[in-house]
Amino acid sequence: xxxxxxxxxxxxxxxxxxxxxxxxxxxxxxxxxxxxxxxxxxxxxxxxxxxxxxxxxxxxxxxxxxxxxxxxxxxxxxxxxxxxxxxxxxxxxxxxxxxxxxxxxxxxxxxxxxxxxxxxxxxxxxxxxxxxxxxxxxxxxxxxxxxxxxxxxxxxxxxxxxxxxxxxxxxxxxxxxxxxxxxxxxxxxxxxxxxxxxxxxxxxxxxxxxxxxxxxxxxxxxxxxxxxxxxxxxxxxxxxxxxxxxxxxxxxxxxxxxxxxxxxxxxxxxxxxxxxxxxxxxxxxxxxxxxxxxxxxxxxxxxxxxxxxxxxxxxxxxxxxxxxxxxxxxxxxxxxxxxxxxxxxxxxxxxxxxxxxxxx
Amino acid sequence: xxxxxxxxxxxxxxxxxxxxxxxxxxxxxxxxxxxxxxxxxxxxxxxxxxxxxxxxxxxxxxxxxxxxxxxxxxxxxxxxxxxxxxxxxxxxxxxxxxxxxxxxxxxxxxxxxxxxxxxxxxxxxxxxxxxxxxxxxxxxxxxxxxxxxxxxxxxxxxxxxxxxxxxxxxxxxxxxxxxxxxxxxxxxxxxxxxxxxxxxxxxxxxxxxxxxxxxxxxxxxxxxxxxxxxxxxxxxxxxxxxxxxxxxxxxxxxxxxxxxxxxxxxxxxxxxxxxxxxxxxxxxxxxxxxxxxxxxxxxxxxxxxxxxxxxxxxxxxxxxxxxxxxxxxxxxxxxxxxxxxxxxxxxxxxxxxxxxxxxx
Numbered sequence: 001x002x003x004x005x006x007x008x009x010x011x012x013x014x015x016x017x018x019x020x021x022x023x024x025x026x027x028x029x030x031x032x033x034x035x036x037x038x039x040x041x042x043x044x045x046x047x048x049x050x051x052x053x054x055x056x057x058x059x060x061x062x063x064x065x066x067x068x069x070x071x072x073x074x075x076x077x078x079x080x081x082x083x084x085x086x087x088x089x090x091x092x093x094x095x096x097x098x099x100x101x102x103x104x105x106x107x108x109x110x111x112x113x114x115x116x117x118x119x120x121x122x123x124x125x126x127x128x129x130x131x132x133x134x135x136x137x138x139x140x141x142x143x144x145x146x147x148x149x150x151x152x153x154x155x156x157x158x159x160x161x162x163x164x165x166x167x168x169x170x171x172x173x174x175x176x177x178x179x180x181x182x183x184x185x186x187x188x189x190x191x192x193x194x195x196x197x198x199x200x201x202x203x204x205x206x207x208x209x210x211x212x213x214x215x216x217x218x219x220x221x222x223x224x225x226x227x228x229x230x231x232x233x234x235x236x237x238x239x240x241x242x243x244x245x246x247x248x249x250x251x252x253x254x255x256x257x258x259x260x261x262x263x264x265x266x267x268x269x270x271x272x273x274x275x276x277x278x279x280x281x282x283x284x285x286x287x288x289x290x291x292x293x294x295x296x297x298x299x300x301x302x303x304x305x306x307x308x309x310x311x312x313x314x315x316x317x318x319x320x321x322x323x324x325x326x327x328x329x330x331x332x333x334x335x336x337x338x339x340x341x342x343x344x345x346x347x348x349x350x351x352x353x354x355x356x357x358x359x360x
Numbered sequence: 361x362x363x364x365x366x367x368x369x370x371x372x373x374x375x376x377x378x379x380x381x382x383x384x385x386x387x388x389x390x391x392x393x394x395x396x397x398x399x400x401x402x403x404x405x406x407x408x409x410x411x412x413x414x415x416x417x418x419x420x421x422x423x424x425x426x427x428x429x430x431x432x433x434x435x436x437x438x439x440x441x442x443x444x445x446x447x448x449x450x451x452x453x454x455x456x457x458x459x460x461x462x463x464x465x466x467x468x469x470x471x472x473x474x475x476x477x478x479x480x481x482x483x484x485x486x487x488x489x490x491x492x493x494x495x496x497x498x499x500x501x502x503x504x505x506x507x508x509x510x511x512x513x514x515x516x517x518x519x520x521x522x523x524x525x526x527x528x529x530x531x532x533x534x535x536x537x538x539x540x541x542x543x544x545x546x547x548x549x550x551x552x553x554x555x556x557x558x559x560x561x562x563x564x565x566x567x568x569x570x571x572x573x574x575x576x577x578x579x580x581x582x583x584x585x586x587x588x589x590x591x592x593x594x595x596x597x598x599x600x601x602x603x604x605x606x607x608x609x610x611x612x613x614x615x616x617x618x619x620x621x622x623x624x625x626x627x628x629x630x631x632x633x634x635x636x637x638x639x640x641x642x643x644x645x646x647x648x649x650x651x652x653x654x655x656x657x658x659x660x661x662x663x664x665x666x667x668x669x670x671x672x673x674x675x676x677x678x679x680x681x682x683x684x685x686x687x688x689x690x691x692x693x694x695x696x697x698x699x700x701x702x703x704x705x706x707x708x709x710x711x712x713x714x715x716x717x718x719x720x
Binding site: 002003004006008009010011012013014016019020022023026027028032033034035037038039040041043073074075076077078080081082109112113193195199200201202203218219221222223224236237238239240241242243246319321322 | 362363364366368369370371372373374376379380382383386387388392393394395397398399400401403433434435436437438440441442445469472473553555559560561562563578579581582583584596597598599600601602603606679681682
């Protein structure tokens with residue numbers, strides 16, 4: 001068995017110790033004689049797994065006691081609908097920031113339920129910048145303010161938290177949650193599909209301040225009613241138990257490496273190495289405003305796009321996979337989430353330098 | 361490692377060869393150097409896994425070409441909302457049959473979206489019967505007719521398919537899909553949470569006739585819009601990839617043992633053995649009308665409920681777990697889905713006979 005360095009934007013690489021542990025547990029978790037995926041979600045064994053995962057997440061993010069943590073199904077895309085359904089609470093207007101592909105999807109879905117005011121857009125820069133906060137045109141009666149702290153396709157990331165005042169701040173952290181410390185108390189609601197920094201696809205985290213619960217519109221599917229799920233501890237229906245368990249293993253792994261400050265430092269180093277390799281070269285280009293560059297998703301182009309195919313082929317041969325850029329952007333994209341080892345970034349940089357020397 | 365016989369109602373036992381294969385593949389699927397859960401859902405490797413799973417399911421159930429198969433998130437409970445949202449198509453009335461706990465949940469959720477007519481209820485028999493078809497009071501303009509072919513809590517099962525005429529027939533087959541051959545062409549829509557006969561929790565199958573697509577109400581979350589998901593081959597958002605892969609392994613296992621006719625025969629034998637043990641005893645009782653007994657979930661009570669705790673304790677010691685009945689019914693419940701080996705039923709029967717001899 002040879003493991004590759006997998007730069008997929010998601011579903012993405014998982015920590016190898018997590019996979020090894022999952023392999024070990026597969027037919028018999030902790031002497032129970034069954035796989036985690038065979039356990040009743042209401043049984044003692046699974047409830048202990050679920051509670052431990054939540055506690056570890058609370059420890060990592062220092063989540064205040066007045067926030068509920070929900071382990072749901074449906075992905076961030078499900079939340080694009082669930083958020084207005086739950087948070088409008090009698091209002092009709094919502095504020096959204098548009099920083100790229102995922103913002104746009106969130107906006108399109110919210111329009112089914114609310115009058116969406118786009119407070120700022122990075123369209124003028126082709127989504128290579130984050131619009132400065134002082135230019136945001138916020139509505140006067142918005143139910144909440146929504147933004148996307150990291151855009152996986154454009155490769156832009158907020159390195160600051162908007163100040164939303166009394167209006168609940170809502171963030172799609174699917175692609176950068178747990179990449180470093182976070183002041184959860186600044187937010188009304190944080191949500192994240194699991195398949196980048198948490199675990200396998202099919203699990204969605206929602207961290208929601210408890211004063212925002214209980215106002216879902218009547219047509220909200222019960223699985224998306226935060227109040228219903230909070231009361232049932234995310235088990236108003238059968239939760240995605242195996243994904244929840246794997247998320248728990250990832251949280252344990254994060255604690256073992258030293259928590260989010262250490263993770264933050266590693267992520268900073270990884271991103272710096274890769275951007276430096278791009279910036280020091282006339283052959284590779286990253287189009288993003290330096291202040292808005294993502295630490296998770298690094299898109300770059302080759303000076304000669306005709307070499308794209310060869311780059312990808314040779315990278316693959318070198319054990320560096322899933323580097324093709326999103327079809328809407330072209331070129332390459334290296335996603336370097338928490339679970340991408342620093343050695344993977346080193347190997348990519350080494351390959352890039354070598355490829356440039358041979359082909360440029 | 362000692363595996364137990366796990367009689368959980370769901371999440372439930374999986375075939376051991378499936379778990380062994382998953383263990384083997386955990387860090388490296390088929391020489392790709394990555395786990396299935398690390399793969400991009402749009403990459404060649406995962407698309408081949410997804411397509412093979414769908415094809416195997418189509419083969420097993422002989423699904424006609426004019427039916428779409430969707431691999432979704434949200435569980436059957438999510439579908440309780442998605443079904444009226446998609447299938448009302450301008451109508452306001454829907455027909456539901458009430459045969460127990462799951463019927464009631466489906467009805468309660470449908471009431472958010474539609475005027476629900478309960479065509480028949482088994483309440484008079486405390487849900488130990490299936491109401492005879494000739495007494496059903498069907499509405500004149502129902503968008504569809506919904507029923508629950510198997511109730512996991514009451515342990516009742518339809519052994520016939522209602523004749524719904526031109527009205528689309530909709531069935532929650534979460535707990536008995538793939539337990540035997542099925543004439544899919546009789547249905548407008550079949551849905552099933554995976555965690556009994558398909559795979560791990562977090563995956564929901566929807567098999568829908570294609571003339572029923574395209575009429576979702578405007579407020580339908582896009583992940584629940586069948587037309588959107590059908591066009592995107594269940595990838596309008598990131599699907600639960602690992603659960604999809606495991607479902608595929610279960611489908612392959614079913615094909616290897618000879619398909620659904622063979623499975624049907626095995627399930628018939630397993631259920632007969634267990635009901636016979638109950639019926640031949642004055643100590644154990646199953647309250648369900650013989651013609652309506654479930655082949656998947658077998659509830660039974662002890663003549664002396666004070667022995668319940670001892671029964672469960674000794675069963676556990678004998679490697680027979682998760683036999684406690686649902687709190688609403690009491691007593692015991694043995695769920696004997698496809699993946700419960702016949703030897704597990706034999707072991708349970710042997711234990712029951714021995715317990716009765718010693719304690720009755």
